[in-house]
Every structure is written in C-alpha cells, then in structure tokens.
Amino acid sequence: MIKVDNLSKSFGSLKVLHNISMEINKGDVVAIVGPSGSGKSTLLRCVNLLEVPTEGKVWIDGQNLTDPKTNIMHVRAKIGMVFQHFHLFPHKTALENLTYAPMKVKGLSKGEAVSTARNLLKKVGLEEKENEYPNRLSGGQKQRVAIARALAMEPEYMLFDEPTSALDPEMVKEVLDVMKSLAGSGMTMAIVTHEMGFAREVADRVCFLDGGALVEQAPPKEFFQSPRTDRAKAFLEKVL
Amino acid sequence: MGFSQIYDSIPYILYGIWVTLQFVSVSAVFGFIWGIILALFKISRVTFLTGFADAYTFIFRGVPLILQLAIIYFATPQVVGYDITAFQAGVLAFSLHSGAYISEIIRAGILAVDKGQTEAAQALGVSYRPMMKDIILPQAMKNILPALMNEFITLTKESAIVSTIGVLDIMRRAQIVAADKFLYFPPLITAAVIYLILVTILTLLGRAVERRMRRSD
Ligand SMILES: Nc1ncnc2c1ncn2[C@@H]1O[C@H](COP(=O)(O)OP(=O)(O)OP(=O)(O)O)[C@@H](O)[C@H]1O
Ligand SMILES: [Mg+2]
Numbered sequence: 001m002i003k004v005d006n007l008s009k010s011f012g013s014l015k016v017l018h019n020i021s022m023e024i025n026k027g028d029v030v031a032i033v034g035p036s037g038s039g040k041s042t043l044l045r046c047v048n049l050l051e052v053p054t055e056g057k058v059w060i061d062g063q064n065l066t067d068p069k070t071n072i073m074h075v076r077a078k079i080g081m082v083f084q085h086f087h088l089f090p091h092k093t094a095l096e097n098l099t100y101a102p103m104k105v106k107g108l109s110k111g112e113a114v115s116t117a118r119n120l121l122k123k124v125g126l127e128e129k130e131n132e133y134p135n136r137l138s139g140g141q142k143q144r145v146a147i148a149r150a151l152a153m154e155p156e157y158m159l160f161d162e163p164t165s166a167l168d169p170e171m172v173k174e175v176l177d178v179m180k181s182l183a184g185s186g187m188t189m190a191i192v193t194h195e196m197g198f199a200r201e202v203a204d205r206v207c208f209l210d211g212g213a214l215v216e217q218a219p220p221k222e223f224f225q226s227p228r229t230d231r232a233k234a235f236l237e238k239v240l
Numbered sequence: 241m242g243f244s245q246i247y248d249s250i251p252y253i254l255y256g257i258w259v260t261l262q263f264v265s266v267s268a269v270f271g272f273i274w275g276i277i278l279a280l281f282k283i284s285r286v287t288f289l290t291g292f293a294d295a296y297t298f299i300f301r302g303v304p305l306i307l308q309l310a311i312i313y314f315a316t317p318q319v320v321g322y323d324i325t326a327f328q329a330g331v332l333a334f335s336l337h338s339g340a341y342i343s344e345i346i347r348a349g350i351l352a353v354d355k356g357q358t359e360a361a362q363a364l365g366v367s368y369r370p371m372m373k374d375i376i377l378p379q380a381m382k383n384i385l386p387a388l389m390n391e392f393i394t395l396t397k398e399s400a401i402v403s404t405i406g407v408l409d410i411m412r413r414a415q416i417v418a419a420d421k422f423l424y425f426p427p428l429i430t431a432a433v434i435y436l437i438l439v440t441i442l443t444l445l446g447r448a449v450e451r452r453m454r455r456s457d
Contacts, residue, residue, distance in 0.1 A: 048363055081359075081363035083360065087354070087357060087359065089375055090379065091378050101366055104366055105366055149364070153365065
C-alpha cells in the first residue's frame with residue numbers, strides 16, 4: 001500500500017503541494033487529473049522520492065520513505081515509473097534497456113534477464129524489435145518498451161506520468177491498451193493523465209488536483225457525472 | 241637548403257616519434273582518468289570535493305605548463321627527496337595539467353546528458369556508481385569526443401616542451417642535430433613536418449571513431 005500523509009512540497013519559496021493525504025491500496029488503479037501546473041507530476045515524483053517532500057510522509061508497505069534510514073534504492077526497485085518522454089537509454093537496444101536494471105540491481109543472470117525481457121517485449125507486442133535502438137522506434141513503440149522496462153523489475157506498483165502526452169494521436173491507443181491489460185492483471189497503478197476517457201474506463205478512483213491541493217477524490221463515475229466542487233466542475237467543462 | 245647535410249641524422253630524429261608517442265599516450269591515459277575523477281568531484285554535492293576540483297582547475301589552467309613542468313622536475317627532488325626522471329616529471333605535469341582541461345570537458349558533457357536519463361536510472365533502483373558508469377558517462381563521452389580529441393592533439397603539440405627538461409623527444413632531437421651541425425632550418429623543419437603528420441593522423445583517427453559512434457545512433 002502507498003500512503004501519502006500530509007505531504008507538502010516547495011521549490012524554494014514556491015509551494016506546489018499543500019498537505020496532500022491519500023492512499024493507494026494493492027490492486028487499485030488511481031487516475032490523477034488536474035490543470036497544468038497543479039502539481040500532478042510533483043506528487044507522483046514524491047512517491048518514489050525523485051522529489052524530496054518538504055513536509056509530511058510517504059509510506060510504501062509500511063516503510064517510511066522520508067526516513068533517512070530507509071534504503072531508497074530497494075524501495076524504488078519495487079516501484080516502476082513511466083515518463084512522458086520515455087527516457088529510454090539511447091545507447092542500449094530495446095532488449096538491453098529491459099535487462100540492464102534486473103541484472104545490475106537484482107543480480108539476475110543474463111539468461112534469466114533476457115528470457116524475462118523477451119516475454120515482456122512479446123506482451124507489449126514488440127518481440128521483433130528487441131535489437132533495435134530507441135531512435136529507430138516510433139513514439140508509441142518507445143513508450144511500450146519503457147513500460148516493459150519498468151515491468152522487468154517486477155514492481156509491485158507502477159507510476160505513469162502522462163504516458164501518452166508526447167505521442168502522435170494514432171499511437172495513443174497502443175499504449176493505453178498495454179496499460180489497460182496491465183490494470184486488468186491486477187497491477188497497482190497511479191496514472192497522471194489527460195485522457196479522461198481512459199480514466200473513466202480504467203480507474204477505480206480519480207484524484208483531482210488543483211493549485212497543489214487534492215480537491216476531490218471519487219470513483220470515476222461520480223467524479224465525471226457529478227463533481228462536488230466548483231473547481232472540478234470548471235476543470236471538467238474545459239477538458240470534456 | 242642543407243637537408244642533404246642532415247640526411248644521416250633523420251633516423252635519429254624519427255626515433256623521437258616513439259618517445260613522443262609514448263609520452264603523450266601515457267599522459268593522455270592518466271590525464272583522462274584524472275579528468276573523469278575531477279569531473280565527478282565537480283558535479284558531486286560534497287562541498288569539499290567541488291571546492292577542491294574547482295581550485296585545482298583554477299591553478300592548473302592558470303599557471304603556464306612550462307612552469308608547472310619546471311616546478312615538478314626541478315623542485316620535486318629538493319622538496320620530496322625523490323630523484324624524478326625527466327620522463328616521469330613530464331608525464332606527471334602533463335597528466336595533472338590535461339586532467340584539469342579534460343575535467344571541464346567531461347563535466348560539460350555529463351551536464352549535457354538529459355536529466356531524464358538519471359531519473360530513469362534512479363526510478364529503476366540503479367545506484368549512483370553503475371548509473372554513472374553504464375548510463376551517463378557513455379552518453380557524455382559520445383558528445384565530448386570531438387573536444388576530447390582536440391585536447392589530445394593539443395597535448396601532442398604541447399608535448400614538445402618536455403624538450404626543455406631534456407626528454408629526447410622529436411623536438412629535442414631536432415635541436416641536438418641543429419646544434420651539432422650548426423644548421424637550424426633543416427632539422428627544425430623536419431620536426432615540424434613530423435608533428436603535422438602526427439596531428440593529421442590523430443585528427444583522422446578521431447573522425448573515424450566519431451563516425452563509428454554515430455552509427456549506433
Ligand atoms: N524542479 C522544479 N523547480 C521549480 N519549480 C518546479 C519544479 N518542478 C515543478 N515546479 C513547479 O511546480 C508546479 C507544479 O508542477 P508539476 O510539474 O507538478 O505540475 P503538473 O500538474 O504535472 O503540470 P503538467 O500538467 O503541465 O505536467 C509548477 O508551478 C511548476 O512550475
Ligand atoms: Mg506534469
């Protein structure tokens with residue numbers, strides 16, 4: 001379980017997250033939505049400590065991430081993250097992108113890592129691309145490799161930060177399909193997204209952020225049909 | 241113009257190529273390793289390390305190389321009591337000196353690597369050392385190869401100043417022949433041509449490596 005407890009984050013004098021508390025249970029799929037600059041990415045990045053919270057705590061399976069004694073590398077290894085701009089390793093092939101961390105971090109043998117990686121590439125429909133370098137892949141293919149790379153660590157949680165925002169429209173679906181099947185397999189996921197249709201269909205819960213505050217949390221049906229706050233109403237009017 | 245008069249001394253000068261190459265390659269390897277270490281100091285968050293590396297670069301880039309060389313060669317025996325050879329003094333001075341320049345090149349190269357690469361590695365639980373070694377430095381190297389090659393070419397040319405402490409490199413040999421025959425133009429021109437050829441070869445080599453690396457893009 002991921003538990004965010006009274007989290008605040010400032011960059012210098014700019015406070016971008018205000019006392020956020022939320023929980024993500026095993027198997028939950030949570031969509032995080034909100035206007036640009038509302039702090040969605042920052043919140044997500046606090047969950048694996050790419051950003052260090054200014055105040056408050058983040059718990060992963062009962063481990064307090066903000067405690068200096070916690071081995072953050074161990075915790076990160078069980079949280080996969082997918083970025084808007086993929087961040088594949090450009091000097092490694094698709095397959096090497098997948099095998100690198102499992103071998104380095106978990107000490108898997110090359111044979112084990114490669115067979116896991118091939119299975120995952122197959123799962124995302126890219127088994128024939130294993131020897132391609134990232135710059136020879138389309139955006140959608142890159143993002144699918146990036147998802148597979150995160151899954152290669154066999155994480156218990158997956159964080160997605162606008163995984164389809166940098167894609168050409170015709171490639172959005174192939175990535176969302178992979179995420180859907182991942183959600184269907186019971187993966188715990190937190191997804192920052194502008195794809196409201198996807199959020200409605202796949203998420204168990206929608207978290208609406210505005211101005212750095214968690215303004216509303218509700219099941220998608222409720223959130224999209226009858227938002228409680230004016231801010232959520234205004235946001236939905238713009239995006240739907 | 242007198243080239244015929246130094247004809248039998250040309251092999252003697254040519255042998256200096258071997259001395260110069262030996263000297264330059266050893267210095268280049270040490271300077272490169274030292275440059276990487278200094279660059280890592282510079283980007284670290286440890287104030288002491290960044291302070292040290294910055295001060296180091298300031299000093300070694302600010303003092304003329306020929307003076308650094310003289311200090312190391314003539315002062316070391318008196319201060320440390322170790323009777324340093326001219327070759328060792330040369331390698332030491334050039335490694336320390338080029339380390340300062342190379343560290344700046346590498347630092348810039350590391351900073352030019354997309355921050356997302358670091359974040360992707362961190363998010364996968366990869367710790368600092370393997371991340372630097374396997375993810376960041378290989379990408380930085382590719383960007384800085386032209387600048388690095390330039391530095392090695394400079395090193396080759398500048399290496400001629402080790403002749404001032406008596407290393408028998410191309411330059412020194414040309415001077416010896418000149419003094420011996422009372423004939424300056426032919427031996428010095430011979431040395432100049434040799435340096436030009438060396439630099440040309442290094443430049444072509446650099447381009448070939450660059451092309452190879454670009455292929456994997
Ligand atoms: N490293 C940083 N340094 C300073 N300010 C930052 C930094 N990262 C984010 N911010 C600021 O924090 C606020 C929230 O940014 P964040 O990226 O979390 O928003 P977001 O909701 O993800 O927006 P978007 O939908 O555009 O991605 C913004 O005002 C942004 O400018
Ligand atoms: Mg964002």
